[in-house]
Amino acid sequence: MSLLRIHVTEIIEGDQLINDIFNNYGLHVLSNGTRLYKKEVSRLLQHQIDFVEILDREATDKPEKRTLESTVTPKWLPTVGPVYESAVNCFQQLFEQALESGTIDTKQVQSVTEPLLNNLQLERDVVSMLLLLNSHSSYTYQHSVQVSMLSYYLATWLGYSLEEATLIGQAGFLHDIGKCRIPESILNKPAKLTEHEFAEVKLHTVYGHEIILGSFQEELLAIAALQHHERIDGSGYPNGLKGDEIHPIAMIIAVVDIYSAMISTRVYQQERDLLYVLRELYRLSFDQLDPNTTHTFIKHMIPNFIGKKVRMNNDQYGIIVMTHPTDFFRPLIQIGDTFIDLTQERGYEIVHVYM
Structure with missing residues (x-):
């Protein structure tokens, strides 16, 4: 049997x-025969394993060799992918239905959101999942499905039951349904909106509240649509609510709505670096977004960056090895054979994360 000894990078x-891997303390890390993907490499890095022995690549039957920077196709994708696309298509139908009749089919909402949200339990790397599922569908439709998924995740992280989280995921799915009444020329305008146009966009919260109330008996879904642009300092719309005046479910959707919007490419916006988006949420948590809700989201998203390649402010490239539980944006980085703790080395900054 031919083997290769290589560095983990x-x-x-x-x-x-081709053999079992143990760390310096004798703890078993990976078993002989394990196939190495992003999660396995991340584990090796976490245990400070520098070199491994692998089966000679010429002896394997892998049809294609791809570097770790490339997209992994995880086990859940064949299951979740079609369900995701079905949800995007369903939202488009609901969008058109709401514009035409002023109501939506509640059974259709449940039939598409429940399998989507149930399947989310298969995967916890939310960052990679959203990127893998991203398609060329209309921003409005895809955004609503992403907000549904993220709302469900955040609800579970905040301690809601699975039943409650499913309801919150449905609220996320419907939060923008009122945009069906906003002219497409305004929704997709590449230039800055006029004051009149922005006033019209703000009304989507009111329209959504009306449509959902006319369709569902669950008032919380309507409240979430009405309040998801309210801000705890009173700067939001449509009613300028403050603090505890805003329903907790609307606070959840407010956080993930901003996250999904900022990571997306739109006619008037290039997608932003994922770590930058989380930093921006952190900044908003001091005046506009609920701090506990926002910090819980960030705390659970940050570990998904372990194993990801990064570019530093000195143009060196490294890999995120460990994240910090409170200093969210200053992880442990491996550059070559060197480990740099950004909580101690304050001169270093991550400028881009490669997914």
Whole structure:
């Protein structure tokens, strides 16, 4: 049997270990025969494993060799992918239905959101999942499905039951349904909106509240649509609510709505670096967004960056090895054979994360 001894940074997706891996304390890390993907490499880095022995790549039957920077196709994708696309298509139908009749089919909402949200339990790397599922569908439709998924996740992280989280996920799915009454020329305008146009956009919260109240017996879904642009300092709309005047479910949707909007490419916006978006949410948590809700979201999203390649402010490239539980944006970075703790080395900054 032919083998290769390589540094962990040289691993190619699908490489196969030929022996058990133990860390310096004798703890078992990975088993002989394990195929190496992003999660396995992340584990090796966390345990400070520098070199591994793999089966010679010429002896394997991998049809394609891809570096770890490339997109992984995880086990859940064949299941969740079609459900995701179905949800995007369903929202488009609901959008058109709401514009035409002023109501939506509640059974249709449940039939598409429940399998989507149930399947989310298969995967916890939310960052990679959204990027893998991203399609070329209309922003409005896809955004609503993403907000549904993220609302569900955040609700579970905040301690809501699965039943409650499913309701919150449905609220996220419907939060923008009122945009069906906003002219497409305004929704997709590439230039800055006029004061009149922006006033019209703000009304989507009121329209959504009306449509949902006329369709569902669950008032919380309507309240979430009405209040998801309210801000705890009173700067939001449509009613300028403050603090506890805003329903907790609307606070959840406010956080994930901003996250999904900022990571998306639109006619008037290029997508932003994912770590930058979380930093922006952190900044908003001091005046506009509920701090506990926002920090819970960030705390659970940050570990998804472990194993991701980054570019530093000195133009060096490294890999995120560990994240910090409170200093969210200053993880442990490996650059070559060197480990840099950004909580101690304050001169270093991450400028881009590669997914």
